[in-house]
Amino acid sequence: MTEKATIKEIEQELIDDFNLLDNWEEKYEYLIELGQDMPRMDPTLKTDDRLVQGCQSSVWFDIHCQEGRLLFSADSDSVVVKGMVAVLNQTLNGQPAEDVLQANLDFFETLGLWRHISSQRSNGLTAMVGHLKQAAAECLDK
Amino acid sequence: MIKDILTARADFPILSQTVNDLPLVYLDNAATTQKPQSVIDAISRYYTTLNANIHRGNHTLAVYATQAYEGVRKKVAEYINAPSTNEIIFTRGTTESINLVAHSFGEAFVKPGDEILVSQLEHHSNYVPWLLMCKKRQATFRVVPFDENGELNLEIFKSMLNEKTRLVAVNHVSNSLGTVNPIRQIVQIAHAAGVPILVDAAQSIQHMPHNVQEIDADFYAFSGHKMYAPMGTGVLFGKETWLEKLPPYQAGGEMIDHVSPEEVTFNILPYKFEAGTPNVADVIGLGAAIDYINQFDFADLQAYEEELLNYGLSLLKDIEGLNIYGNPTHRSAIIPFNVDGIQHYDMGVLLDARGIAVRTGQHCTQPIMDALHISGTVRASLALYNTHEDLDALAQGIRRVIRMIRR
Known part of the structure; x- marks a missing residue:
């Protein structure tokens, strides 16, 4: 098994990918594709206790801690939010909890797209990141 | 002298700017209207x-x-x-x-x-x-x-x-x-x-x-x-x-x-x-x-906005899968809608990527959303400076978003 790339390395790959796209619409289109390509979440896991609070759309996260790493599956009924979830999935899923906790995720700004949507309270990006970091902290406490 | 409504748009400096590199189409007037230069x-x-x-x-x-x-x-x-x-x-x-x-x-x-x-x-x-x-x-x-x-x-x-x-x-x-x-x-x-x-x-x-x-x-x-x-x-x-x-x-x-x-x-x-x-x-x-x-004649203004509203309603009604909420005898300046299978939030964000500003969500009216059994709507709302072109852009934008999501 190859060593998983670090959060920073994956962030850079995403930045490079998004930079290839000319305009906002293409960036969103790509984001939606990322969401559509993400592994499906088991529908029985989409329960109210797995909903992330603070989003205009429904977002579910099922998070586990295994050998110090954060593992999760997630989904949203919004295709845009699901795209954001897919980016979080690519960067943070399977990473050491300590790294997740330390990640500053400022690459969201660099993507260009995110400078725009990360400031909207309604999409819950802040809530989702907060939710994952809290799970990472609990994972470290164990 | 009565002012011609078609001259209104030029009085609002914010409307001539671009958003996301595209001309701004401002259709969130029920949230707040823009301000003419004279007010500024x-x-x-x-x-x-x-x-x-x-x-x-x-x-x-x-x-x-x-x-x-x-x-x-x-x-x-x-x-x-x-x-x-x-x-x-x-x-x-x-x-x-x-x-x-x-x-x-x-x-x-x-x-x-x-x-x-x-x-x-x-x-x-x-x-x-x-x-x-x-x-x-x-x-x-x-x-x-x-x-x-x-x-x-x-x-x-x-x-x-x-x-x-x-x-x-x-x-x-x-x-x-x-x-x-x-x-x-x-x-x-x-x-x-x-x-x-x-x-x-x-x-x-x-x-x-x-x-x-x-x-x-x-x-x-x-x-x-x-x-x-x-x-x-x-x-x-x-x-x-x-x-x-x-x-x-x-x-x-x-x-x-x-x-x-x-x-x-x-x-x-x-x-x-x-x-x-x-x-x-x-x-x-x-x-x-x-x-x-x-400066305007209110009868002119009302007639203009009513025509604009009806134009927008007819454009949107032609879009397959688009549902407009409410069918009141008299409607004013507001078009609330959803498209089958598309979250209102997604529609709002993706229209914004085309420079079109609408509001999405519950619009501070949870009792209405509950009664309609929906989580929210997309709302396009008009003001006296809006034009047919704005509504054309909206209809085109909605069709584009539908294609983007349904692929």
Whole structure:
């Protein structure tokens, strides 16, 4: 098994990918594709206790801690939010909890797209990141 | 001379900018309207040449600033045909106007077991203040439902009025569905039962002529920022007979007559309800906005906006899978919709990527969304500077988003 790339390395790959796209619409289109390509979440896991609070759309996260790493599956009924979830999935899923906790995720700004949507309270990006970091902290406490 | 509506767009500098590298298509006017240059200039001119605290100063600037501020009160009174400037209270907006009445009317007139009647079409700002006041005073909060067309059933409304009803609160136009309520009739029904009524005119003040004497509402609330005026300005009209009977809302400077440790007496109307230094600059901006609107003929403006609304409705109805909410006899400037299988949030974000500004979500009307069993809508809302091109861009944008998501 190859060593998983670090959060920073994956962030850079995403930045490079998004930079290839000319305009906002293409960036969103790509984001939606990322969401559509993400592994499906088991529908029985989409329960109210797995909903992330603070989003205009429904977002579910099922998070586990295994050998110090954060593992999760997630989904949203919004295709845009699901795209954001897919980016979080690519960067943070399977990473050491300590790294997740330390990640500053400022690459969201660099993507260009995110400078725009990360400031909207309604999409819950802040809530989702907060939710994952809290799970990472609990994972470290164990 | 009457101004041509087609010249309006050029008066709003913000509309000529690009958003996300595309020309801005602004269709979120029910949230707030843009401001014409004349309003922006009036605020700038105030701070450049006139700024002083009003009413109490005797120096030249204070006198001029007071005259300008009180001049706007007169202008507002004329705009809505209020009999007296004593009946025009400046507030921060519709929300504060309604909270003022809920607080002061509640304190003076609402006892345990009394009832307050609101409609299911209300914005939270004309719902929650009454709900909280009812809880505080152990009164009953009652809600008149709307029907499948998004209209209030006046027979049910009539049947819900009784000897315990202390006040009715209803909007003129629903911010969520665009329903124009038959407000004159609603006021008559309330008055026939001996009940005073507050009208939330936030969504009608910019779209139709207003005559508070003809409508005969006891209280009338609206915001400046939805009628091309600055944010942080609002008006409460109240019949003098009612305002005289209400205790003050906030306490402080300006609203008092005499103060000693033993006793406070209050200033006369309208100052009794205007504690503290008011938002003078923006009120002067409100005056400029009224001057701006008054350049048009209201009949022209209404005809223009109605044609625009019908054009938008017909364009959107042609889109497969698109559902427009409500089917009221009279609709004003608001198109609420969803597209099958597409989240309103996604539609809003993806339209924004094309420079099109709409609002998505519940629009501060959770009771309406609950009744319709939906989590929210996309809302396109119009103002006098919108054009067919804006609506063409919206329809094209929606079709593009549908293709993007359904691939």
